[in-house]
Amino acid sequence: MKKSQPILGKNGTLFFLVIISAFPPLTIDLYLPALPQMVNVFNTDQSMVNLTLSSYFITYAVGLLFWGPLSEKFGRKPILFIGISGYIIASILCAMTGSIEQLIGARVLQAFSGSAITVVATAIVKDLFDGLQREKIMATIMSLVIIAPMVAPVLGAFLLKIASWRMMFVTLAVFGVFASVLAFCYKETLETKYDGSILRSWGRLGVVLKNPRFVALLVIFSITPIAMMAFLAAGSYIYINGFGLTEQQFSYAFAFNALCASFGPSIYMKLSRRIPVQKIITLCFFLLATVGLLTITIGHISPIVFACIVAPATLMVITMRVPGTNLMLNQQDHDTGSAVALIQFCGMLCGSLGMVLVSIRPESLIENLGIIQLTVGIVGGSLWLLARNRPFVTDKLVTR
Secondary structure (H helix, E strand, O other), X not given: OOOOOOOOHHHHHHHHHHHHHOHHHHHHHOOHHHHHHHHHHOOOOHHHHHHHHHHHHHHHHHXXXXXXXXXXXXXXXXXXXXXXXHXXXXXXXHHHOOOHHHHHHHHHHHHHHHHHHHHHHHHHHHHHOOHHHHHHHHHHHHHHHOHHHHHHHHHHHHHHHHOOOHHHHHHHHHHHHHHHHHHHHXXXXXXXXXXXXXXXXXXXXXXXXXXXXXXHHHHXXXXXXXXXXXXXXXXXXXXXXXXXXXXXXXXXXXXXXXXXXXXXXXXXXXXXXXXXXXXXXXXXXXXXXXXXXXXXXXXXXXXXXXXXXXXXXXXXXXXXXXXXXXXXXXXXXXXXXXXXXXXXXXXXXXXXXXXXXXXXXXHXXXXXXXXXXXXXXXXXXXXXXHHOOOHHHHOOOOOO
């Protein structure tokens, strides 16, 4: 660790990073079991309820571009506190809404605030760690953060039994309060702040985008979230409406998917000791395309078959995230906040596209999902084959 954290210490810093990195999956996955129920509660249709997800992702993506450069000018800690405070307020507003339109509006505020938290989380990792140590920390954080989507749907289904969907957002507000306590203990990690104007700090996004090596990798690795987010948007409808599972049963199926995904970072770290990183990423794209074919052909047979097919797809996406993010960050020595913002923005924007595409034909969600997985595997894999042996990739790989 390049800079000490007197109060948090090494283990406390890792725990802090896990907590602030867990905001997106918790905010998304906690209320997934309630999506079908919300259609009836608000007397609306599936597309309107799905807007609470897609509007979240779009706003979250835009918020990343807003907050990332500001964290370079004002520091990580002030932006973190602003984000957590706004998140808590927005979560309370979500719990108090009386219509689907009000809920969508509150979710937009929640997303904008939450984006400040997670863009700072990744920037802090780059502030504190380099090389192999950074890769290990990123893998550890991702492995632990994936516990959130394992626990969140189960907790959400439990809250539906004892209370209502409103309690889910109260729970998120409480989580925000807990994170704020840890944030007080965090010591600023940005050594040199950007001394230009606020407008010029946002202009640093353009400076990063002028780096063709960064942009090439950004295009490749931003494609992969399309497959994962498409499953997030369609999963509850497939399991509950399609296969007839209860909300509680769906939460277990979703937790199984997250459990499989949680092994992705550790699998990558073990494989990368023996297999070149380029080959691991190539294999992930190939397997994702294969899963797409299986989803199209046999995914409709039963919920068990479907679960066993889509879990490896999520695993492949998560496995690629560690080397992909690290490779992109290694292309940029400065403007970390802007680079992180662009990485997360493009991933979220593409993820939102996946959520829209999978819902185009509501009567064929499984087939839609399979086509998306197949397309991402083929397109992403082809682009990766063009870049994998270029110097900006081979020279920036972490040496072991």
